[in-house]
Amino acid sequence: MSSIENFQQQISTALANRNFPDSPANLYDPIRYILSLGGKRIRPLLTLLAADLFGMKVLDTAIPAALSIEYFHNFSLIHDDIMDNAPLRRGKATVHEKWNPSVAILSGDALLVQAYMELAKCPPAHVAALLTVFNQVAKDVCDGQQLDMDYETRTDVTLTDYIEMIRLKTSVLLGGALQLGAILANASLEQQQLIYEFGVDIGIAFQLQDDILDVYGDPKTFGKQVGGDIISNKKTYLFLSLQNLAVAEDAVLLQELVKGDLSSHPQKVQQVMDLYGRYAIKERAEVEKQHYTKAAFASLEKINIPKEQKQALEAIANQLLIREI
């Protein structure tokens, strides 16, 4: 069994063995439910891999920090789904749909508190440092979610704004997951910063890839509706790039496609894709993705540890950032 599989097994076992209270059922059943929907558990895995990278031997000690990250992630899913009015999460009803918004608000709150309870189980000497990093990540994720909501109605969103939003909303959590592991393994602040930046840049590259796959992905493997971002006028990296570059009648057409509904533009997805082709938008997004991928691996390389011990983290990064699209 590889170290990755071994760690994944430890995370599954730990999650299965955490017993939330039976009562109040309306508070803890939704928590059991969201955690049962699965997911790849990438974030807690990153915590264990970072602790391992920096030489921590007893990895059981890193499990609470790993779970704190997974709980935080699931708390943010419950609350984001209310705000986004999303009916489905991983193919199943969202918490506010299965119960109601009040239950979703409060069980999300309770799950965030559970995340902090896991942090409090960490070795006391490390708790202050872990808490500081965790708090900053949590604040950033809230900021990012607010920016994402603000962008829905703003018309002046730049590519820089967009990268900053995805950095906060989704990427810092990967960086933070890694940094918690590094703290537990007594890594220096400089090494902590490098592994954090590795995670953040992998996260940005992954989000850019997600924007690309939403348009150009294989419907059989992508998992979401291909073209969904175009249909919903989502301000992705691709859309904002096109908006920046489109001239004359292309800009007018894009405005029409955004304002109109699907009945007036049944070919909307194809028409936007044609515009993307005209301005080489896919290639631009791929260049940006490669920029962040390279930055990530440069940070990993700078970490003061023999290259062969970085293989598991490299493998995870390569798995997240599939090279073929």
Next chain:
Amino acid sequence: MSSIENFQQQISTALANRNFPDSPANLYDPIRYILSLGGKRIRPLLTLLAADLFGMKVLDTAIPAALSIEYFHNFSLIHDDIMDNAPLRRGKATVHEKWNPSVAILSGDALLVQAYMELAKCPPAHVAALLTVFNQVAKDVCDGQQLDMDYETRTDVTLTDYIEMIRLKTSVLLGGALQLGAILANASLEQQQLIYEFGVDIGIAFQLQDDILDVYGDPKTFGKQVGGDIISNKKTYLFLSLQNLAVAEDAVLLQELVKGDLSSHPQKVQQVMDLYGRYAIKERAEVEKQHYTKAAFASLEKINIPKEQKQALEAIANQLLIREI
């Protein structure tokens, strides 16, 4: 200036000097707003008084813990107001009314994170212990809010259930506020437990008093609509006591009054008050309030510190638990 006024001044100054980020405005404006609505700041005062009681000299060091409690309290107000569909808080529009529910959910989350950021500013040697107590209080408050919502539709709520609900929803936060101060002042676990129990019992007595005042309070000073609990069929200590005791036609009348609307029972408040009178419900509630008041002062007395140093805490408790109704 008394120590109480001195501490209140410190809290005001600290709150005024905490600068939340300007951006995203939709995230931090609601936080500035809820904190600007005032309130008596009793909870952070308790933290400072407990730190002082146990001999902490540099009380500035206790300010972050005090603010963490005040922030937590305001986070819970923002989210509870969404769940309760409340239009007003301290006479002003609630956050979800002034903005919208999404803003209220996310700014509440961000304020909870800010509470934990204050905890992380405390002396590192104490952070693990502070975090453990804070987390348990936060979990209890969530549990209590869920029980309160569950009770709205449950018909089998006992007086014991009710006391447990108010203990969790409102009282543990007073106990926790005091315990944080005790931890910072290096009080023993036993002394921490006593000051915690003092706070919890004061909190329960205060809530029972609130139930009594809602029916028998002076409209000029009570601050809420007298009779409001009766009109909205709230399952208070008084209502549940009556439900327990009412026999034959009184039980039937109570059922009718609960089921009917105000147009069919314009004298509902008076009719319920007549039933309360028949079963000496006010007196029963006062006995229960006195039971918790005595328990609170018994815990305070057991604390291993000269009585004259407990005067400020006694004064606050006496101020909360006004003797005249």
